[in-house]
Amino acid sequence: MPAPLRLAVIGAAHAHVRYALDEVTLREDLVLVAVADPDPATAGRYAAEFGVPAYDDHRRLLDELRPEVVMIAGVYADRAEAIVDSLHAGAHVLADKPLCTTLAELDAIEAAQHETGRFVCLLLEKRNYPETLAARALLADGSLGELVQVASTGPHKLNRPTRPDWFLTRKGYGGILGDLAVHDIDLVLLLSGASEGTIAGLADSTDPEFALHGSLLLGAGPVVATIEVNWLTPAASPYHGDYRMRLTGTGGTAELFWAQNKLLAATTDRPPWEVELPPGRRPAAEALDALSAGLEPETTTAAGFVATRVALLAQQSADAGGVVLPWTDGQQRGQAG
Amino acid sequence: MPAPLRLAVIGAAHAHVRYALDEVTLREDLVLVAVADPDPATAGRYAAEFGVPAYDDHRRLLDELRPEVVMIAGVYADRAEAIVDSLHAGAHVLADKPLCTTLAELDAIEAAQHETGRFVCLLLEKRNYPETLAARALLADGSLGELVQVASTGPHKLNRPTRPDWFLTRKGYGGILGDLAVHDIDLVLLLSGASEGTIAGLADSTDPEFALHGSLLLGAGPVVATIEVNWLTPAASPYHGDYRMRLTGTGGTAELFWAQNKLLAATTDRPPWEVELPPGRRPAAEALDALSAGLEPETTTAAGFVATRVALLAQQSADAGGVVLPWTDGQQRGQAG
Numbered sequence: 001m002p003a004p005l006r007l008a009v010i011g012a013a014h015a016h017v018r019y020a021l022d023e024v025t026l027r028e029d030l031v032l033v034a035v036a037d038p039d040p041a042t043a044g045r046y047a048a049e050f051g052v053p054a055y056d057d058h059r060r061l062l063d064e065l066r067p068e069v070v071m072i073a074g075v076y077a078d079r080a081e082a083i084v085d086s087l088h089a090g091a092h093v094l095a096d097k098p099l100c101t102t103l104a105e106l107d108a109i110e111a112a113q114h115e116t117g118r119f120v121c122l123l124l125e126k127r128n129y130p131e132t133l134a135a136r137a138l139l140a141d142g143s144l145g146e147l148v149q150v151a152s153t154g155p156h157k158l159n160r161p162t163r164p165d166w167f168l169t170r171k172g173y174g175g176i177l178g179d180l181a182v183h184d185i186d187l188v189l190l191l192s193g194a195s196e197g198t199i200a201g202l203a204d205s206t207d208p209e210f211a212l213h214g215s216l217l218l219g220a221g222p223v224v225a226t227i228e229v230n231w232l233t234p235a236a237s238p239y240h241g242d243y244r245m246r247l248t249g250t251g252g253t254a255e256l257f258w259a260q261n262k263l264l265a266a267t268t269d270r271p272p273w274e275v276e277l278p279p280g281r282r283p284a285a286e287a288l289d290a291l292s293a294g295l296e297p298e299t300t301t302a303a304g305f306v307a308t309r310v311a312l313l314a315q316q317s318a319d320a321g322g323v324v325l326p327w328t329d330g331q332q333r334g335q336a337g
Numbered sequence: 338m339p340a341p342l343r344l345a346v347i348g349a350a351h352a353h354v355r356y357a358l359d360e361v362t363l364r365e366d367l368v369l370v371a372v373a374d375p376d377p378a379t380a381g382r383y384a385a386e387f388g389v390p391a392y393d394d395h396r397r398l399l400d401e402l403r404p405e406v407v408m409i410a411g412v413y414a415d416r417a418e419a420i421v422d423s424l425h426a427g428a429h430v431l432a433d434k435p436l437c438t439t440l441a442e443l444d445a446i447e448a449a450q451h452e453t454g455r456f457v458c459l460l461l462e463k464r465n466y467p468e469t470l471a472a473r474a475l476l477a478d479g480s481l482g483e484l485v486q487v488a489s490t491g492p493h494k495l496n497r498p499t500r501p502d503w504f505l506t507r508k509g510y511g512g513i514l515g516d517l518a519v520h521d522i523d524l525v526l527l528l529s530g531a532s533e534g535t536i537a538g539l540a541d542s543t544d545p546e547f548a549l550h551g552s553l554l555l556g557a558g559p560v561v562a563t564i565e566v567n568w569l570t571p572a573a574s575p576y577h578g579d580y581r582m583r584l585t586g587t588g589g590t591a592e593l594f595w596a597q598n599k600l601l602a603a604t605t606d607r608p609p610w611e612v613e614l615p616p617g618r619r620p621a622a623e624a625l626d627a628l629s630a631g632l633e634p635e636t637t638t639a640a641g642f643v644a645t646r647v648a649l650l651a652q653q654s655a656d657a658g659g660v661v662l663p664w665t666d667g668q669q670r671g672q673a674g
Contacts, residue, residue: 148569155585198658202554204485213585215554219539222543224552230485232486232586234605235606238608246490251571253492266574271574
């Protein structure tokens, strides 16, 4: 067996750091070498759990240990710098969402990635849910005809007293559309295959530090999507969030009830039925399989970048009162002869 | 008993003409005096059913019979002229939606209404559904806190072979957002109480004559709404349309499942429950009660105008690729001292 991939954690403020740590526990081709976080208690807790060194300065970690893969799960506003430094130190990056909090940060990440050629894999776990895998199969086999319309909702419980201070500030957290909406934006881009379109967003402006809700209108090639996200799941609800997505095609519809583990479909010929679901996939499993084999993960660097860009443009639109903005995936297109 | 209101039908191309005809059958304070439609077969069928004269020229009907109330349910592109003529002949107007198909037509209707002072009541039947009445009660008693976010879907079966030729053309039908979206736009305006905001829309552009789907992002004061409509309910679905609307407030959520006769709510303190529903109301009943008593219907002239204006602006936005447009309810605001 080749030597295991050497993983470091840089930033562990968000519990999604477990996406990578779970893989350390479960697989033999991956070893954790260190944990860095500006908060010594946070770094120390995870470091102690795995018996590895803790760092408060991620640059020192990168210099001393030269990890091959870095998992990013820190304070949102700190992520861009950690990603850029990791890329320049030669590491591939796995990142919890959001990748970063501003378009300028995204530009810096993209520049560092182009310069170094390392992979940046945004861990968009909704891609791996059973309902998503089954819905993709329905689209792929033509059951729904051509996908033309998407509507999704991403409500979350705020549990305000449990949130750290940085989370409830615009500077630390970024905006709600740049954060919560990126999952569903990514799915619209993935399912539509679109490379350009338009985006407009509106968000709660009651508290300039922290918006409780945001909505957006996304044109993605021939597909039009409406997406709402919020921190307003009622406290007494049994769900953290009753996430759902409705896909409307020219030959059928499918509705993903992620929180209810259910996918309902109906087509021109077939009355509504509950679609049998495959097993889901762990959020970081495929990405580490790929990196371990020297390949690019399924959620490509380009896909994570464009989903992040569209989400940040939606936030920019909302900040400007809902102006419509164009987006492209940044790839050069062939010119018609 | 005072003499019954004298009702004429002008335009009977859409089956919603029954909204008024059902009232003729059910109540004694209303009498049908004539039916006009450019298509003699259409006019003749309803006229024969009620034993009244048929006209192909609505102006002759207005001149000869001077009805007090006119029900408008003709080809969408013909409605504005019929409404303007009816108002100038001194009649109040009940109108099936859409009120008209262009902003220029709406301007003409508004001008005629201002000049004559007659009421124009757009029959927005979703206001009268049991789920809507119950949801309004939840908002009114504070159960949901402040309403901040709305998401709705309005899918319909196309049944293309059953549609008349005019319906499948842009000129005869208008646009999908100007037509189907007006119900949910009206509810957002009603529930938010907003008097200004922004609107952006995107719609199917595959067939310039008839769009199969459209979506919009509506800012209405502090409320943000996403609305999708389409003609893509799968043929094998048990519903003509599984219409739904989700209301998110600062203290709770409510989801209206109109096609399923169900309203689910959850609040900060109370886990999800199915809300008991009151009886619904017939689409034209309250409006005719009001007109019979010399009063303005609950769905005011101003409400029908602003909902129509926002829907037509959404269509205009979609026609222009999704540009964001401001809207106001057209009322003069007091100036700060």
